[in-house]
Structures are given as structure tokens and as C-alpha cells.
Amino acid sequence: SQQGEEDPQALSIQEGENATMNCSYKTSINNLQWYRxxxxxxxxxxxxxxxxxxxxxxxRLRVTLDTSKKSSSLLITASRAADTASYFCATDxxxxxxxxxxxxxxxxxxxx
Amino acid sequence: SQTIHQWPATLVQPVGSPLSLECTVEGTSNPNLYWYRQAAGRGLQLLFYSVGIGQISSEVPQNLSASRPQDRQFILSSKKLLLSDSGFYLCAWSGFSYNEQFFGPGTRLTVL
Incomplete structure (x- = not known):
């Protein structure tokens, strides 16, 4: 299926640290979106x-996209307790x- | 500004009973409308989408149906609920440019 897969499934960090999440997908896309x-x-x-x-x-968000590797990453810098949530990538x-x-x-x- | 409403927020229904979930959008015209289901700890599965009144497309064969009786109203229904229909149902809208989607607060459905 085209469904993207995020990595890691779970991430636990301290306030002030950076959080990096990755997304891989399978076919060519028009755009990729991140949701919380x-x-x-x-x-x-x-x-x-x-x-x-x-x-x-x-x-504080930085997103990269590598279409050759069919992957994206979401970086949250200087994380806060309020950033606690689930993060999803979505491909169009x-x-x-x-x-x-x-x-x-x-x-x-x-x-x- | 645009807002999207869903009700009810939570619902507990017996197996075999009917279902009606409602979604309304305010502040925009002719939105694209979507129904998603999210199983516990999982991503979103697109169930139905609509480009206009009376125009419904189904993504996954299932026990559910959708209707769009008015431009900004989207209804998810079932005649007889199954245990497997339990989940978190999310309605969303997008504009003509097909960029981001805007989600409602969701309805948590438990079928017993």
C-alpha cells in the first residue's frame, strides 16, 4: 500500500531537546504533510x-523531503512539554x- | 474564520443498532469533505469523500454509508452496527486548492 510509515513509533525526550521523526512512503507524491x-x-x-x-x-519545525529515498523528516527544536502528541505524515x-x-x-x- | 463541528463527541451503541454521525463546516463554501476512521493507536483510514452535494465516493467496502444533503453537512450512517465499527471517527474539509485538511474534534464510537 502507499501508506507511509513513521519511525520511531514512540519517542521520549526531555524538554529543550530536539525531536526527529521520520516518514517513508512508497510511490511518487505531489506533496507530503505533517499533522499533530x-x-x-x-x-x-x-x-x-x-x-x-x-x-x-x-x-520550531523543520521538514525535509528526499524524493529519491522517498522519505521525509520532521524536526522539532527546543521541545516543550506541550509538544507531547502523536505526529503523522500524510502523502498526497x-x-x-x-x-x-x-x-x-x-x-x-x-x-x- | 472556518470551523468544523462533529457530534456527538462520544457514543456507545449496541451491536445491530443504527448510527448517524454528523459533521458541519462553517465559514467556507463548497468544501471537499472527508470521513476517516482511526483505530486505537493507528493511523487514519479514509472512508468516504465528497466534492459536492449528493456526490459521495467510498474508499473501503464496509458497513457504513455517507451522505451530503447540504453543501456544508456530511453525515456518516449505518443501518446495523458491528463490533468492528468501533473507533474514532474524524471529519475533515479542504478547500479547492487541495492543500491542508482541517479536522473536526472527532467522535469516539464504542459498539458493545
């Missing part, structure tokens, strides 16, 4: 990177109507 989900809540869009982009920044590979395929997620725990 707090426990029991809906998803919140964090950042979108298009297939012709290699790196993108938004505040459709040729018509947009249909995102979500990965299985990385659970991030940031301890004070």
Missing part, C-alpha cells in the same frame, strides 16, 4: 512540503481528487 494529534482530539495541520521542495521551516499522491494517505504515527512524549 493530541490524545483523543482531531488532527492539526503543521506543515506541507511539495515534491519539488527539499526543506521547509515553520517556527492522487492524480485527481486529493486523497491523503496517513502513516501510523510517532508518539512523542516530552518530559519537563
Amino acid at each position: 494529534q493530541n490524545s483523543g482530539r482531531g488532527l492539526v495541520h503543521l506543515i506541507l512540503i511539495r515534491s519539488n521542495e527539499r526543506e521547509k521551516h515553520s517556527g 499522491w492522487s492524480t485527481g481528487f486529493q486523497k491523503l494517505v496517513f502513516g501510523t504515527g510517532t508518539r512523542l512524549l516530552v518530559s519537563p
Whole structure:
């Protein structure tokens, strides 16, 4: 399937440390998106990177995309306890109507 | 600004009973609408999407159906629930440009 896979499945760090999550996918994409989900809540869009982009920044977030390796990484710098959540990558590979395929997620725990 | 609502927030239903989950979007016109299901600790599975009133596409054969009676209303239904229908149901919308999707708060359904 096209489903992306995040790595690691779970990550536990201390406040102030950086957190890096990786996503791999299987086919060519139009764009790749990262979402965040707090426990029991809906998803919140964090950042979108298009297939012709290699790196993108938004505040403390840095996303890279390597289309040759079909992989992406999300870096959260200077993490805070409030960053504790699950993070999902989603790939848009459709040729018509947009249909995102979500990965299985990385659970991030940031301890004070 | 745009907002998306889902109700109910939680629902416990017996096997064989009917289901109706509702999603409404405010502050935008002609949104693309999506229903997802998330199993515990897993990623999101796209169930249905809609580009307009009365236009529904199903992604996965299942015990559920969807309808869009109004431009900004999306309903997920079942005539007879199964145990396997338990999960967290999320509604989302996107605009014409097909970039990010905006998610509702979700409905947690438990079928007993």
C-alpha cells in the first residue's frame, strides 16, 4: 500500500531537546504533510512540503523531503512539554481528487 | 474564520443498532469533505469523500454509508452496527486548492 510509515513509533525526550521523526512512503507524491494529534482530539495541520521542495521551516519545525529515498523528516527544536502528541505524515499522491494517505504515527512524549 | 463541528463527541451503541454521525463546516463554501476512521493507536483510514452535494465516493467496502444533503453537512450512517465499527471517527474539509485538511474534534464510537 502507499501508506507511509513513521519511525520511531514512540519517542521520549526531555524538554529543550530536539525531536526527529521520520516518514517513508512508497510511490511518487505531489506533496507530503505533517499533522499533530493530541490524545483523543482531531488532527492539526503543521506543515506541507511539495515534491519539488527539499526543506521547509515553520517556527520550531523543520521538514525535509528526499524524493529519491522517498522519505521525509520532521524536526522539532527546543521541545516543550506541550509538544507531547502523536505526529503523522500524510502523502498526497492522487492524480485527481486529493486523497491523503496517513502513516501510523510517532508518539512523542516530552518530559519537563 | 472556518470551523468544523462533529457530534456527538462520544457514543456507545449496541451491536445491530443504527448510527448517524454528523459533521458541519462553517465559514467556507463548497468544501471537499472527508470521513476517516482511526483505530486505537493507528493511523487514519479514509472512508468516504465528497466534492459536492449528493456526490459521495467510498474508499473501503464496509458497513457504513455517507451522505451530503447540504453543501456544508456530511453525515456518516449505518443501518446495523458491528463490533468492528468501533473507533474514532474524524471529519475533515479542504478547500479547492487541495492543500491542508482541517479536522473536526472527532467522535469516539464504542459498539458493545
